[in-house]
Amino acid sequence: MKSLKQRLKKNESTEWGKYDERLMKAAENGDIEKLTATLKKGTSPTKLDPEGHSA
Secondary structure, three states: OOOHHHHHHHHHOOOOOHHHHHHHHHHHHOOHHHHHHHHHOOOOOOOOOOOOOOO
16 A cells, blocks of 8 residues: 555646636636635645646
């Protein structure tokens, strides 16, 4: 069984996708409806963007 640390590390190394970008924009704009809809699609809020920011 993988530890939480290993699972989070795996998510950070994956490619940055369109849903990740939508999540960041919704968080920056404070749009709760878009934020929850994007999270339901399976996006990880702890994933870092190329600049090192997370939602």
